[in-house]
Each structure stands twice: as C-alpha cells, then as structure tokens.
Amino acid sequence: MKVDLLVAEIGSTTTVINAFTGLNSPKPKFLGQGQGPTTVYQGDVTVGLEMALEQLAQSLGEEKVDYTQMFATSSAAGGLKMTVHGLVYDMTVKAAKEAALGAGAVIRDVTAGPLKEDDLQRIIDIGPNIVLLAGGVDYGEEEIVFENAKKLASLPLDLPFIYGGNIKLAPKVEKLFKEKGKTIVLIENVYPKIDELNIVPAREVIQQLFEEHITKGPGMEKIRQMVTGTIIPTPGAVMKGAIALSEEIEDLIVIDVGGATTDVHSVTDGSEELSRFLIAPEPREKRTVEGDLGVYINSENIINLVGKEKFAQNIGVDKEELKTLIKPIPTTAKEKKVSEELTKLAVETAINRHVGKLKVLYGPSGRYKIVEGKDLTVVKWIIGTGGALTRLERGREILEKGVKGKRVNIKGEPLLPGEKAKILIDRHYNMAVLGAMSVKYPKESVHLMRESLQV
Template sequence: MKIDVIVTEIGSTTTVVNAFSNINSPNPIFIGQGQGPTTVLEGDVTKGLEIALKNLAKNLGEERIDYNQMYATSSAAGGLKMTVHGLVYDMTVRAAKEAALGAGAVIKGITAGLLKDEDLDDIIKINPNIVMLAGGVDYGEENIIYENAKKLASVPLEVPLIYGGNVKIAKRVEELFKSHGKDIVLIENVYPKIDELNVGPARDVIQRVFEEHITKGPGMEKIRQLVTGTIIPTPGAVMKAAMVLQREIGDLMVIDVGGATTDVHSVTDGSEEMNKYLISPEPREKRTVEGDLGVFINSENIINLVGQEKFAQRLGIFEQEINNFIKPIPQTQKERDVSKAMTQMAVETAVNRHVGKIKLLYGPTGRYKIVEGKDLTQVRWIIGTGGALTRLDGGLEMLENVKRNLKGDLLLPKDNAKPLLDHDYNMGVLGAMAVNFPRESVSLMRKSLNV
C-alpha cells in the first residue's frame, strides 16, 4: 500500500505514526495510526519507528506500506532543551523566553544580567541542545552582553548558540564564537526597541537549528534514513498548527494536557481596548508550559492544589486509595473519574496562569487600570488536544468551563467562544505537515475538530 504522507511523533516512551492520503487534493484523508516503543536509549530510534510502521500496516490490513514523504516531531531524550540568557528579565530575557517556548523548547535555565561562575556550572550540568543569548535594545547596552558572550564561548560544550541581542555587536559576538570553534547563528534582536517584541524570526531559527542538531543526538543519528521532510519539536508543531488554523477560522487557544505537563497555546492580538492598558508587550503567538501539571507523572502536584483529603471526598474514595487509581491509560470507571478530575484542575490552573489580568492601582491622580499578560477576550475557539482531553468523557465541558471568570479580573474568552476537541488527536503532527502542506493540514484539522 502506498501512502502519500507519514508523520511520526517520536515521544519519550512511544513512537506514533500517522498516515494521510489524497494529499494535493481538495479532500485529504487521515487513514490510520500505528505505534511502537521509542528506542532512542537503545542507540537507534529507527528500530521503534519500524515497529510503528509495521503496526500501522497491520491496523490497515496490509502486508507492508510504502510512503512518498515522512515528517516528524520529537520530544525524545528530553525534547529541545535550551538555556536563555538576557540583560533585564522583564525585557530581553522575557522576549527570548517567549521565542524559545513558541518554538517548542523546554527551558532548563534562565539568567538576567552578568553571568556568574555558578551560572556557567549550571549550563554545563544542564547540557542543553541550544543556548540563546539576548540583551540590549538595538544600539543600546553592549558591555554586559559581550562579557556574557565571552563567558559562554568558554563553556566546554559542543552546542550551537543563537544570538538575538543588540545588533550593534552582533558581528563581534559572531567572530568571538568562531574564534573558539563554536557554532553560532545570528538572528534579529528579540527586543529591538522598548516595548517591541520580535519573537517570530527567533522561533523559526530555533526550530531549524533543532532539526540540524537533533540527528546528532544519541539514538537519533539514523532518523534521516526514514524521514524525508522536517523534524521539529512536538510542542512547536502544536504551535505551528494553531498558527495556520487561526488564519482560517479566527483567534484561538489550544490546551494540551499530558502526563507530565500542560501546555497552553494562544494565537490572538487581543482587543484594542485592553492593549491600551498593557504595561509590557505580549506576543501574538504565546505558549506557556506548566511543568508541574501532568495527570500521571505530576499527578501529585495537581491533587495538592485542593488537598488529598478534599480530592478523595470529591470522588467518593478513601484518601489512601488515590494512587491506586492513577494510571497512564485509565481503564476502569474509577480510574477514568480520577483522571478526569485531575484533567479539569490542570486545564483551569494552566489557563489561569496563561491569561492576563486587569489590575486597579492608585497613584497621585487617583485610581487607574493596568493589564498584565495575554488578553484572550477575542478568542473564538477553545481547542482541546492530548490524550486526557480527547480520550476522556467530558472534554468539551472542561473547555467550556475555561470561560468562567468568577472574580471578573481575568481576560478570558467570552461566552460566545466555542470549545472544540481534536478527535483524531493529530493536531501536533498536522503542524509538522503544515510546513509544506498548510492547506491540506487545515482541512484535516477541520475534520478532526468538526469545524
């Protein structure tokens, strides 16, 4: 059987392949999935990929399958690990952080100001895939940034550095790194002017650098034997999907509840009214990662939001029994009830951390209003993806509850925002495919979301 496009999601434990046909037609079709173990720790990720392809063939009732193109997303071996270093936390550091998160990175370290020896030690321990240096508006501060560049150039790690700071010293930083035999990529300043974010170019370069270097990681060096298209970080693929879909159906947010983290993506400029009160700029495409909110690995953190006793009472179980019902794939009704309760709390908590707030302050001229964070009031669609939201009962109801604004100070979606579920659970892989097939990917997303 010949398949037009295969998109592979190489997770930390499982590799899933998704098959699509009728590409380059008005009616592309999602035809099935197969899965296998992720074998990155065995030194060859293609072993697990071959198992997943055989499983796909079995599910489709075929002896074997062939494909024209393959794309991939990856969060194997910890995903895209980055450290981010800037000048002032609320300015260039935050801009660099927004760019890294939007690209699908897992940020393992952040510093502001002059790097200290202990900061360099931390970078070595983290052993990131990419280091990002930013700082200074264009033609502003130079000295601290260049000192940080010298310190990073001396770190004994063979990882690429992305420089997205003051353009005035970009060439000096490039020459410095090259003189140390280090890879460096220059990009536009992520914070070129006061109150101006510029995260798009950085996001694109981060994903490109990730693709170039992911194949050098343990167990990943053979991935190019099978993958003919792009390889991007899985969370970055979800963001890409959100961006191309937003162009077609309007402002949206995507909530992805997983076993270890809960990610929230939003694509909206917010309202003109609220933008007047913003005290610092917000990116149009924003991703937040709640590393403490996961319905399996980090289930204890979620339960502690209300307390184990209250959580148990709510579900009609004994407190000491809670752990017995926490499973990676819940099977019994009680296991599903526990997972559903944790998913609901993960959604509400993650969204409340992502959304902006209205604050009333008092000054010499009396009371005035400010806005901190992302304005979601123009969001028309609230999309749920990930196993927890798409495979448990009540997903749409959980997304509907996102609009509840009990205190009235949160800039949440309005009552007319509509919840949608990614029924085929393939939004991320379609984001990877959207690099070359944006129209077809949107068509397939519409089918999965019933839009």
Template structure:
C-alpha cells in the same frame, strides 16, 4: 496500499505514526494511526519507529511492509529541545527571548538576566542544552552584558549551537568571539529591538532550523535521518503551527494540551483594543507556556496535592482509602468509570490552573488622582475557539465540559476567554502531525485539522 505521507510523533515514551492520503490532489484523508514504545533508551529511535509503522500496517490490514512517499516527524524524545536563555533585563530582553524559545517548542532549563556568574556557567555545563540563546540590549542601546556573557560562554568551548538575538551593534564582535570555538554560531534579528517592541518570529524560525540541523546529535536520535527525509521539528512547535493555521482560518484560538508530564497552552490572538491600551508591557501574538508541575500521569501527585485528598474524595463521591488506591495504582490510560472520573478532576484542575498562569489580569493602582486600571500579561478575552488536544482532552468523556469551565472560573479581573468561545476537540489527535505537514502542504493540513475538529 501506498500512503502519501506518514508523520511520526517521536515522544519520550511512545512513538505515534499518522497516515494521510489524498495530499497531492488536495483531497486529504486521515487514513489511520499506529503506535509503539519509543526506543530512545536503546540508542536507536528507528526501532520504535519501525514498530509503530508495523502497528499501523496491521491496523489497516496491510500484510506486507507499508509503502509510503514521504515521512515527516516531530520529536520530544531525549528530553525534547533543551535550551538555555541569557539576556539583560528579565522583564524585557530576557522575556522576549524566552517567548521566542517557548514558541519554537523548546523546554527551557535555565534563564539568566544580567551578567552571568561562575555558578551559572557550571549549571550550563551540567544542563548540556541543545541550543544556547544569547540576547540583551535594544538596538543601539546597552552592549556590554551580551558581549560579557558571550565571552564567558565561548570560553567553555562547548560543541553546542549558539544563537545571538540581541543588540544589532554587537553582531560583528559576537562573530569574533565565537570564531575559533566548537560552537556553531547563528545570528538573527534582535528579539527586542526597541522598548516595548517584540520581534520573536525570526528567533522562533531559526531555533526550529537549528533543532532540525542538530537533532542527530541528541542522545538516541542519531539514526533518525535514516528514515525521516522530510522536516523534523519539536512537537510543541508543531502544535503551535497548527494553532496558527486555525488562527488564519477561524480567528483567535487557544489550544490546550494536557499530557502525562506537563500541560502546554498555546494562544494566537492580538487581544482586544481596550485591553491593549492598558497593557504595561507588550505580549506576543503567538504565546506558549509550559506547566511542568501539571501532568496527569508523571506529575499526578502534584495535582492531587493542589486539590487536596478530602476535597477530591468528596468530588468523586468515594472514601479517602479508595482515593489513595487510585493515586497509588494510576495508569497511563484510565479504563474504569471511576478511573476516568478521577483523571477528569485532575485534568480540570490542570486546565484551569495552566490557562490562568498563561493569561493576564487587570490590576488597580491607587494614587493621588484615584484608581487607575492597568493590564499585564496575555489577553485572552478575544479568543473565539478553545481547542483540546493531547491524550486527556481528546479521549475523556467530559472533555468539552472541562474546557467550558474556563470562562466560569474567572474571578472578575482575569483576562480569560468568555462563555461565547466555542469548544473544539482534536478528535483524531493529529494536531502536532498537521503542524509539521503544514510546512509543505498547508492547504491539506488545514482541511485535515478542520475535519478532526468537526468543522466544515
């Protein structure tokens, strides 16, 4: 048996391989899945990758080593795509740069506004990011801050790619600043070219290109190119591409991925005209947020503390001693009914909290002329589909009911999806794989994604 395309998801702990056939004649089929521990700690992720392919072969009843035409990959191993962002004003160019980085699938380890200090530089060296992003100033506006920060960063002479996405007037000077340094420089359009205008897509695109070009330098990823000849992208960036596919095919979409360490929210929506007229600052059409304190395995204790032991025991109808044992002996994959109920309560708290942090809200200002209504943040009121992906929302028995609770949790002033939004589940847990597949085979990826969601 020969497979058209394999897509590997190389995670921090697990490597998953998904197999697809019928790609070339546009009759795509999801064939099966294999997995194995990621071997990044051994300095060679290819070991885990080969083990996952072997597991897939065994699952499909293939005795000899699996043959395939193409192998693509997403990766969050070795800490994923670590970035730092340095801009001018936090609510303007810094926020625009941050949106571009997050949308590309980055994990932001440092954000600075204004002129950097020595302590900022020390922290930057300690973080040792995969990419440094410098922004600042609208086009033909303030120039000095971005140039100042670029000078300081260049003097560190780090062998780290630098992306400049600030005031267009600075581009030639930025080239001069980094000309004789170890850093490879990439210049892209300004992320914030005019007041209240975001331009983050060019930055997202170049971040993903730089990530793929420099991934071989990440610890443990040096040999990944020996097997993966197709595209490689950060796993969250691949999920965002999957969300964009759904937006084009179905309409405005919200994608929720509850994981062991984080909860990621992806939304693709222009919002409603009514709310847009009230917004005090622009929001990107495609937005991603990452909640690093909301994970149902690594960060389980955080969510338990948010709910409270007594309240959680009451919801589960068990004693606090039994609950304490559940917390102490929690597993990556719940097995018993009570373990599943326990994780469902944690997942519900993670979902509601993460979506509310992602969404905006109405605010009311009172002045001499009475009350004025304004809106700030991302408007999710036009969302037509809420999609659950990731381990928790594709495997838990009450996953649909959990996502339905989003609308009913609205306190009245929050820009959340309404009750009419349809709930969908990525049943095959392949959304990230289909995101990277869509780069080369968009029609096949769309069909496979709709099939996984149970849509004709």
C-alpha cells in the same frame, strides 16, 4: 499499500505514526494511526518507528505500508532543552523566552543581567541543546551583553549558540565565538526597540537547529533512514498548527494536557480596547508550558494543589486507594474519574497561569487600569488536544467550565475567553502532526484539522 505522507510523533515513551493520502486533491484524507514504543534509549529510534508502521498496516488491513514522504515531531530524550540569557527580565529576557517557548523548547534556565559563576556552572550541569543570548535594544547597552558573550563562549560545551541581542555587537560576538571554536548563529534582535517583540526569526532558527541536533543525538542517528522531510519539536508543531488554523478561523487557544506537562498555546492580539492598558508587549503567538502539571508523571503535583484528602473525597475514594487509580491509560470507571479530576485541575491551573489580568490601581491622579499579560477575551475557539482531553468523555465539559467565563480575585480580573467562545476537541489527536505537515502542506493540514475538530 502506498500513502502520500506519514507523520511520526516521537514521544518520550510512545511513537505514533499517522498516515495521509490525497495531498494533491481538494480533499486530503487521514487514513489512521499506528503506535509502538519509543526506542531512542535503546540506541535506535527506527525500531519503534517500524513497530508503529506494522501496527498501522494491521489497522488498515494491509501487509505493509509504503510511503512517499515522512515528517516527524519529537519530544524524545527530553525534547529540546534550552537556556536563555538576557539583560532585563521584563524586556530582552522575556522576548528571548517567548521565542524559545514558541519554538517548542523546554527552558531549563533563565538569567537576567550579568552572568555569575553559579549561573555558568548550572548551564554546564544542564547540558542544554541550544543556548540563546539576548540583551540590549539595537544600539543600546553593550558592556554587560558582551561580557556575557565572553563567559558563554568560554564554557566547555559543544553545542550551537544563538545571538539575538543588540545588533551593533553582532560582528564582535560572532568573531568571539568563532575564535573559541564555537558554533554561533546570528539572528535579528528579539527586542530591537522598547516595547517591540521580534521573536519569529529566533523561533525559526531554533527549530532548524533542533532538527540538525536531533538527527545526531544518541538513538536518533538513523532517523534520516526513514524520515525524508522536516523534524521539529512536538510543542513547536502544535504551535505551527495553531497559527495555520487561526488564519482561517480567527483567534484561538489550544490546551494540550499530557502525562508530564500541560501546554497552553494562544494565537490572538487581544481586544483593541484593552491593548491601551498593557504595561508590556505580548506576542500574538504565545506558549506557556507547565512542567509540574502532568496527569500521570506529575499527578502528585496536581493533587497537592487541593490536598490529597480533599482530592480523594472529590473522587469518592480513600487516600490509599487513590494511589492505585492513577494510570497512564485509564480503563476502569474509577481510573477515568481520577484522570478527569486531574485533567480538570491541570486545565484550570494552566489557563490561570497563561492568562493576563486586568487590575485597578490608585495613584496620585486617582484610579487607573493596567493589563498584565495575555488578553484572551476575543478568543473565538478553545481547542483541546493531548491524550487526556481527546480520550476522556468529559473533555469538552472540562474545557467549558475550566476556561470560559470570568473569575474575579484579589490579584485582578483574568482576561479569559467569553461565553460565546466555542469548544473544539481534536478527535483524531493529530494537532501536532498536522502542524508539522503545515510546513509543506498548509492548506491540506488546515483542512484535516477542521475535519478532526468538526469545524
């Protein structure tokens, strides 16, 4: 059997292959999935890909599955590790951080202002895949930004650097890095003017560099033997899928609950009424990643949000039994109940960290309002993806209770989606792979997303 396209999602532990056909017809078709272990640490990721292909063939009742094209997303070997360095935290640093997160990066360190010795040592210890330097609006601050460039160029690291700061400094920065024998990519300033974010060019370059890096990494060198098309970070693929889908069904958020992290992607400009109260610009496409909220690897962090004793009481078990019920793939009724409670807390915490707040303050001229962060009030669709939300029976209910409605607290009113927002579940669990597909097949990927989401 030959299919038009295979898209592989290469995770930290599992590799999943998704098969599609009919890409040149009005109704492309999702045929099925196969999975195998991720074998990047064994020195050859294609071993796991082949095992996933074998399972796919079995599920389709075929001896073998051949393909015309193969794309891939990857979060194997820790995904895309980046450090981000800017000038003012709420300005250039924030813009650079938004660009990196939107590209699907795992940000391991962020600095603002002059780089210190311990900052530089931390970068060396992290060993990032890419370093992003920003700072200064165009034709603004130069001295600190250039000093930071000098320090970064002197690091004993063989990796690509990106410069997305004051455009006036770009030629000097490029010359500096090249003289040091470093790879430097110049992009448009991520924060060219006060209150103006420009993160799309950075996002695209980061994903391009990721593809170049990942195909040279240990265990991934043979990836091009099988993958014919694009390779992008898995979270970046989810964002691409969200953006493509939003162009058809309007403002949305995607919540991806996994074993190690919980990611929230939102695509919305917020309401016009509240935009005048914003104290800092927010990107239309925003991703937050909660590295402490995973329903398996980081389950203990979630339990500690309420306390082990209370969590166990909510489930109806004792603390000792609770330890035995946390599984990567829950099968028994008790295991599923624990996973559902972990997912519920992960969703509530992650959305609370992602959403902006409306605050009422008092000053010399009296009472006034401000908005800090992302306004989700005009979001029409709340999409659940990831193993937990797509496989647990209560996934829809968890999103309904954890995301919608208003929760007022002393820190301000969270700007959450209203009651009219509709819940959708990624039934085929292929939001990321369809995001990767959207690079070349935008219409077909959206058609298949709508089919998976039943919208």
